[in-house]
Amino acid sequence: MNAQYASLLIAVPLISAFFVPLIKGFGKRTVKYYLMLVTLVQTAIAGAVFVNVYRTGEPMIVMAGGWKPPVGINLYVGPFAALFVLIVAIMSFFMAVFSLKAVETEPIDKYAMLFLLLMLGATGMIATGDLFNLFVFMEITSISAYALTAYNKTGEAAEASLKYIILGGIGSSFFLIGVALIYGATGTLNMAHLAQLAPYIDPKVAQVGLALLIFGLAVEAELFPLNAWAPDAYQAAPHPITAMFSAFVVKAGLYAAARLLYIMQNASGWGSVLKMVVIMAALTVFVAEFSALRQRDVKRMIAYSSISQVGMIAFALALGTQAGVEAGVFHMINHAIVKALLFLAVGYVGITLGGTGIEKFSGLGRRMPLTAFSITVGSLAAVGIPLFNIFWSKIRILIAGVEAGYTWGVALILGASVVEAVYYIRLIHTMWFGEGEGRIRENLAIGTIALFLVLLILFIGLYPNYFWTVSQKAGQDIFNVVDYVKNVPLMGVGS
Amino acid sequence: MNVPDISVYYFGAIALVLIGLYAVLVKKNVLKILIGLSIMETGVNLLLVSIGYISGKSAPILSEGITASNAVDPIPQALVLTAIVIGVATTAMALSVAIILYEKYGTLNVEEIRRLRG
Numbered sequence: 288m289n290a291q292y293a294s295l296l297i298a299v300p301l302i303s304a305f306f307v308p309l310i311k312g313f314g315k316r317t318v319k320y321y322l323m324l325v326t327l328v329q330t331a332i333a334g335a336v337f338v339n340v341y342r343t344g345e346p347m348i349v350m351a352g353g354w355k356p357p358v359g360i361n362l363y364v365g366p367f368a369a370l371f372v373l374i375v376a377i378m379s380f381f382m383a384v385f386s387l388k389a390v391e392t393e394p395i396d397k398y399a400m401l402f403l404l405l406m407l408g409a410t411g412m413i414a415t416g417d418l419f420n421l422f423v424f425m426e427i428t429s430i431s432a433y434a435l436t437a438y439n440k441t442g443e444a445a446e447a448s449l450k451y452i453i454l455g456g457i458g459s460s461f462f463l464i465g466v467a468l469i470y471g472a473t474g475t476l477n478m479a480h481l482a483q484l485a486p487y488i489d490p491k492v493a494q495v496g497l498a499l500l501i502f503g504l505a506v507e508a509e510l511f512p513l514n515a516w517a518p519d520a521y522q523a524a525p526h527p528i529t530a531m532f533s534a535f536v537v538k539a540g541l542y543a544a545a546r547l548l549y550i551m552q553n554a555s556g557w558g559s560v561l562k563m564v565v566i567m568a569a570l571t572v573f574v575a576e577f578s579a580l581r582q583r584d585v586k587r588m589i590a591y592s593s594i595s596q597v598g599m600i601a602f603a604l605a606l607g608t609q610a611g612v613e614a615g616v617f618h619m620i621n622h623a624i625v626k627a628l629l630f631l632a633v634g635y636v637g638i639t640l641g642g643t644g645i646e647k648f649s650g651l652g653r654r655m656p657l658t659a660f661s662i663t664v665g666s667l668a669a670v671g672i673p674l675f676n677i678f679w680s681k682i683r684i685l686i687a688g689v690e691a692g693y694t695w696g697v698a699l700i701l702g703a704s705v706v707e708a709v710y711y712i713r714l715i716h717t718m719w720f721g722e723g724e725g726r727i728r729e730n731l732a733i734g735t736i737a738l739f740l741v742l743l744i745l746f747i748g749l750y751p752n753y754f755w756t757v758s759q760k761a762g763q764d765i766f767n768v769v770d771y772v773k774n775v776p777l778m779g780v781g782s
Numbered sequence: 783m784n785v786p787d788i789s790v791y792y793f794g795a796i797a798l799v800l801i802g803l804y805a806v807l808v809k810k811n812v813l814k815i816l817i818g819l820s821i822m823e824t825g826v827n828l829l830l831v832s833i834g835y836i837s838g839k840s841a842p843i844l845s846e847g848i849t850a851s852n853a854v855d856p857i858p859q860a861l862v863l864t865a866i867v868i869g870v871a872t873t874a875m876a877l878s879v880a881i882i883l884y885e886k887y888g889t890l891n892v893e894e895i896r897r898l899r900g
Contacts, residue, residue, distance in 0.1 A: 419864070423868070430871055430872060441886070442883070442887055449879050449880065449895075453816075457806060460822045460825075463826045463827075463865060466830075
């Protein structure tokens with residue numbers, strides 16, 4: 288397969304988003320089916336790219352306009368990007384199906400457009416090989432995310448969106464200052480070229496620049512001081528969008544942060560930036576778990592739980608060891624599956640029973656057995672009970688943390704897990720032993736998706752090795768910068 | 783050692799960023815916060831342009847008498863053009879959200895807009 292085909296991953300959602308106004312002429316339902324069709328096509332392309340990258344073991348490199356990097360902008364679809372672009376596409380498809388039922392607010396054509404742009408932005412952030420291009424895709428993601436957060440047009444939605452805009456605006460300014468510093472010191476924006484030039488940057492500039500870049504990305508990646516927007520946005524956004532935020536928008540930010548961290552690993556003073564990220568990540572876990580404990584709204588509670596898991600991933604990625612990065616990538620996959628399932632099921636309860644307060648979940652086991660079963664499996668998996676998928680990645684993160692000498696961080700995460708178990712078990716108890724009668728017919732399509740995700744969780748829980756080998760390859764793609772540089776066909780400029 | 787001429791731009795840019803950040807963090811009115819964000823963006827753009835500036839050279843537009851040797855670095859200028867467009871989109875988005883907020887809450891004071899918490 289010619290590597291240039293990978294550019295379809297960007298081109299298809301973009302061109303499809305522009306065709307939405309034409310499709311709107313055929314009626315409101317058509318727009319939703321069109322959304323499903325486009326995400327399905329995207330899944331097919333992403334699947335083909337994934338198979339190609341993993342079969343040949345070679346990354347696919349798209350050079351925009353045929354200009355060789357660092358003069359031209361390149362996309363780098365290596366093992367990690369291929370895997371996550373596929374996850375983005377599959378999750379988008381599931382959420383497009385869920386939108387059929389879950390989104391009734393007008394204007395649906397704008398929703399479809401923003402949905403596609405959000406998918407495009409996350410795909411681009413994962414696939415790009417250029418620092419400024421990363422910024423552009425980050426802004427595409429965040430501007431469509433701002434708009435989707437406010438989509439329900441309630442006061443709460445506007446409030447959440449405004450918080451997100453302000454923090455996102457500060458973050459993107461920091462990111463640009465970081466870009467300015469790094470560009471001023473090296474004269475290049477290409478990531479592979481940066482990796483080559485990293486050892487020659489003045490240590491102070493490298494540290495400050497990298498820290499600013501990470502701070503800018505921390506807004507998207509929901510790391511501690513900059514994640515105040517996340518629970519509000521998760522609660523106020525339409526249900527499918529919440530699942531997308533948690534399943535891949537965060538992951539795109541985390542990946543970009545990890546990629547930039549390891550690109551600069553030869554710069555002097557790298558270790559101190561790494562330590563900063565570990566501290567931010569550990570605080571994220573700790574603060575989010577204790578906030579989750581206090582919630583009365585299940586969607587918000589799961590939002591906090593999602594943030595704490597993200598902190599765990601960031602902790603693993605910032606350990607600076609290969610084992611840590613691999614475990615982090617494995618956790619990213621598991622977290623995407625589990626949180627997509629939980630937000631899907633909770634969102635479905637929200638639209639059927641008219642709210643996601645804890646009292647609505649009372650006796651759900653008798654009212655909507657399939658949904659309650661999915662939430663139960665998702666919760667048990669999120670806590671990290673053996674036989675479920677997150678157990679395997681969590682234990683690998685903990686082992687990697689101890690090996691890297693961060694025993695305090697590991698202790699903090701273990702303590703936080705106990706808190707997590709408390710509120711998830713409280714939810715399960717309310718669902719199965721609370722009062723509540725009246726059986727409700729469950730939607731077939733949503734039930735099928737939920738069951739598929741449940742089976743995936745159990746499958747990874749029982750046979751983790753298939754996914755573990757894949758995430759090992761993806762982790763090496765991030766960690767092994769020497770190979771990354773070798774794979775990008777740099778023109779011999781400046782180096 | 784003399785302070786090079788260029789540093790005035792750096793100081794100006796950083797000052798703008800800090801003024802903007804101050805407005806975002808301290809002001810209570812949503813519109814003032816958004817103005818602060820815009821000022822911050824302007825500061826960042828100025829910083830980017832001044833990083834590519836070489837004293838005494840002209841704009842990187844290919845015309846008579848201008849060659850690659852006497853023009854400034856064009857890349858930061860391209861970046862700034864993109865960043866300005868993105869900034870406009872963000873500001874438009876934020877202002878429309880502010881309009882909805884005013885309709886729903888009847889105020890633009892951030893201390894009174896607090897239904898989501900905890």
